[in-house]
Amino acid sequence: MMIHLTMIGSGNLTKTFVLGWIPHLDRLHMNLSVLARSEKYRQRGWEAIPIAPGLNPEILKAANVIILSVKPKDMGSALKEIRTYASPESLVVSVLAGISLSTLTDELPGRAIIRTMPNIAVAVGQGTIVVAESAGLEHALWPWFKQALDYLGHIVITDESLVDPATALSGSGPAYVYLLLQAISDAGQAMGIPAELARNLAVRTVRGAAEVALDNPEASFDDLISWVASPGGTTQAALDRLKQLQVSNSLREAVLQAGAKAAGMSMQTTRVQQLTKEES
Ligand SMILES: NC(=O)c1ccc[n+]([C@@H]2O[C@H](COP(=O)([O-])OP(=O)(O)OC[C@H]3O[C@@H](n4cnc5c(N)ncnc54)[C@H](OP(=O)(O)O)[C@@H]3O)[C@@H](O)[C@H]2O)c1
The missing domain is CATH 3.40.50.720 (NAD(P)-binding Rossmann-like Domain)
Known part of the structure; x- marks a missing residue:
């Protein structure tokens, strides 16, 4: 049929x-x-x-x-x-x-x-x-x-209680990843990598990193980071600077903000419905 x-x-x-x-x-x-x-x-x-x-x-x-x-x-x-x-x-x-x-x-x-x-x-x-x-x-x-x-x-x-939080995490999530891609590919360009190559390197890095995380569900994100960063190395230099700039906290707060917005929209529509019912 x-x-x-x-x-x-x-x-x-x-x-x-x-x-x-x-x-x-x-x-x-x-x-x-x-x-x-x-x-x-x-x-x-x-x-x-x-x-x-x-x-x-x-x-x-x-x-x-x-x-x-x-x-x-x-x-x-x-x-x-x-x-x-x-x-x-x-x-x-x-x-x-x-x-x-x-x-x-x-x-x-x-x-x-x-x-x-x-x-x-x-x-x-x-x-x-x-x-x-x-x-x-x-x-x-x-x-x-x-x-x-x-x-x-x-x-x-x-x-259903997890749908608003998931909206903030995975529904909106691709936008956060594109922001990250923009930043790392901009940095690549600032160091002399041509724009197209910088984009390609950034995008393929995110795809590959995600595949490794999916293939290793038992590894925590800290474990995964430790597979890349060695003490005193280049990755560690970037991670130290990210920590100083409180990037993880900022991202966490941003996602919570999206979750609050989704939950607020749910409450607002329910309230409007109640008011409409009371008026009719
Ligand atoms: N974009 C995302 O990544 C994403 C992810 C998860 C969930 N969502 C949800 O998906 C929904 C759509 O998002 P979107 O990003 O696709 O929005 P969008 O690009 O603004 O598209 C909404 C579309 O709905 C049309 N529309 C409005 N009223 C209509 C009606 N009565 N009959 C037929 N068409 C009508 C609009 O027409 P016009 O072209 O004439 O304005 C527009 O094409 C939202 O509720 C959003 O929460 C979006």
Whole structure:
């Protein structure tokens, strides 16, 4: 049977999902479509991808799985489209940061909903996809959708309380890594390495370092550092300076800040919902 999967929203994250799935559509028996609100998607190089500008009731009616991939501030209109047109039998998947399952369930009563937190590495099959445990995982299409997610990366099913922290760690995480890459490749250039080579060395270093950490789950991060740094050597000189600049503490605080923001968004939407209910 062909499964119709529709993504609402044609932004950065949707594009990464589409890029990740395009090579596997036949194997998954997936008919993939994207609903775009405006013509802005044209600026994002969507030529190769089936896309439906504007509201498209027929596509929503046919969808077996719907992924809600808009910014939290725009979710009201997208949820209304789902309520109005989508089959009650369909499976609704959220990738929204900071929007709880209870908020989504209140907005879409009686529907099967799954809350996830992916990251942009799904585009290359290397994503980290956190999925909240919920009744939505009992939907008949969850096994199929899980298989579809398997093509996009590593799935972790966990209690919903960990989704906001995971949003800060792995959802936003690629951005922190790019900041690190920028800094080390800038330093390379400052020492005379041509820009393209500096970028290549930096990026491949991060990929290789991550692979070593994955291959050695028993090694602590301190152990891994000790495999590189010898006393009085070049690495140790950099590590001493990083310690002096309190870089680890700063990074830790930055991730906590993202976690607080995600948790704050959850609380804010719940409060707005309560107020709306009290007023009506
Ligand atoms: N980017 C990431 O790395 C990442 C990682 C994890 C989770 N997320 C979550 O993914 C969601 C999307 O993020 P993003 O980075 O892709 O945002 P984005 O690039 O701003 O894209 C959002 C898209 O939603 C569209 N949209 C808004 N309302 C719509 C509606 N009613 N119908 C159809 N399309 C509608 C917007 O249309 P226009 O083009 O017309 O503005 C835009 O294309 C967010 O909730 C975010 O929390 C993102």
